[in-house]
Every structure is written in C-alpha cells, then in structure tokens.
Amino acid sequence: MSRSISPPIKALTILECFTAKQPRLTLSEIQRRARMPKTTVFRFLKALTDNNYLKYEPYRKQYSLGPRVLLLGFTVLQNMEAREIARPYLESLSREFNRSTSFLIRDKTEMVYVERIRVPALRDFNISIGSRISVHNTAAGRSVLAYMEEDKLKDIVGQLALDSGISRSIGKNGSKLLQLLTRVRKQGYAINDQESVRGVRAIAVPVFSAADSDYAISLVVPPEEVAVEELRTRYAPILTELGRELSEALGHTD
The missing domain is CATH 1.10.10.10 (Winged helix-like DNA-binding domain superfamily/Winged helix DNA-binding domain)
Structure with a gap:
C-alpha cells in the first residue's frame, strides 16, 4: 500500500x-x-x-x-530572474561609488534583501541575502511606499498601526509617514539619515517590474564620510537613472 x-x-x-x-x-x-x-x-x-x-x-x-x-534557502533562489537581471546594475553602481549596494523586495511590512554587492570596508554592515528591515523607517522601504497605490498603502499603514511603537512614529492614521512619502515621490528617491540605525545613512530608489513587484535599490554610507547633501547632489541622480534603466530591463513600461 x-x-x-x-x-x-x-x-x-x-x-x-x-x-x-x-x-x-x-x-x-x-x-x-x-x-x-x-x-x-x-x-x-x-x-x-x-x-x-x-x-x-x-x-x-x-x-x-x-x-x-x-x-527557505532553496537553491533555486540563486537563479531568481529579477535578481540575475539586477546584479550587473548593482555592480556598476558599486564601482561608481566604491560602496556596497543592495537589491530588495517588499514582503508585507518588511523589505527583504534579494541581492547584495559587498565592497570591503573598515566598517561593514551586518547584512546578508534574506535579511529583513522595516518598510516604514528605511530608505528602501519608503522609496517603495511612495509609489504604491493608495488602497494598498492604506492597508500597509493599517498593519503598521497595530504596533504601538510604530504607530507613534508614523502619526495618527499614518499622517507623518504619508507626508514624508509625498516628498519622497516628488524627489524620486528616499534618504534615511540614521533614523533606524545609528551610524547608517542610506539612499534608495524604487524599481518597477512587469510583475508589479515592489523592488528597491539601496546604497549605505558611513555618515562621517558622506554628507546628506552629497547624497542628494552626487548619488541621487545616478541612482534614479539606474533605477529607471533596471525597471525597463524588468519589463516595466510607463
């Protein structure tokens, strides 16, 4: 039998x-x-x-x-289509600034690291593929939320509000977060200046795909080496252009 x-x-x-x-x-x-x-x-x-x-x-x-x-750590993850397509873009960005770069995807109220190009440095951040960060107070998360459809964004804000600590930081009905996301969408990128982790300054841009997945490219720098203004004037234009190119490579059309 x-x-x-x-x-x-x-x-x-x-x-x-x-x-x-x-x-x-x-x-x-x-x-x-x-x-x-x-x-x-x-x-x-x-x-x-x-x-x-x-x-x-x-x-x-x-x-x-x-x-x-x-x-789950399946071997097939090493060959995810978006991850393979994104890797050369991350490598190019990493060479441009000699910084570690990352490719992330949203999973509910968190961002998951799908790929990372690491540049050896005196200080390295403890990040690996599969690591998770919050979506509401990180550059990668905010860059994704800023371009999200209104109904979907409301659902996420509702989930975040269930956590009393997060609820206080995003404001009543997510008012503080929504104001911040409006600015992010207007400028096309998000910057996190040590808000989630002390000693970590990050910039991120959204990446769109034909499958409508919520991706982002992120780059992290030590605050003592790169000022916020330099992120805006030198890093942001290159990241936003690379984000557009990668979005096209992933089949996104405006």
Missing part, C-alpha cells in the same frame, strides 16, 4: 517545480510537474500565494516564486 504524501512535502514539491529557465508556470504546467490532482495543486497554490511564497500574475495566468521563499 502506498503511503500518502504529507502536506509540507506537497507544498515543497510545488515550489520545486520552478527553475531558473522556467521561473513562471501556469496551473496546468505545475500540475504536470508535481503529478498531483488539479484540485490539490490549486488548493496549495492558493495557500502559498496567500502567504507570499508564490506570486500570481493574472494577465499571464502564471505563478512565480514570492519573496518569502528566501527564508
């Missing part, structure tokens, strides 16, 4: 259907690869999508890996 497959194994089997060569799959394609009944596959796809392990693209009727898969 054959033994039944446990739910966790079924979920992992579905996730393992995705590869670097085929990062997007339809329901039928997943069913064939997983060799499970269609109703079973659909049930697991819904659960994985609801929990951000998968993303569904309605216009393509395809699924792809979501940001939370980063926590």
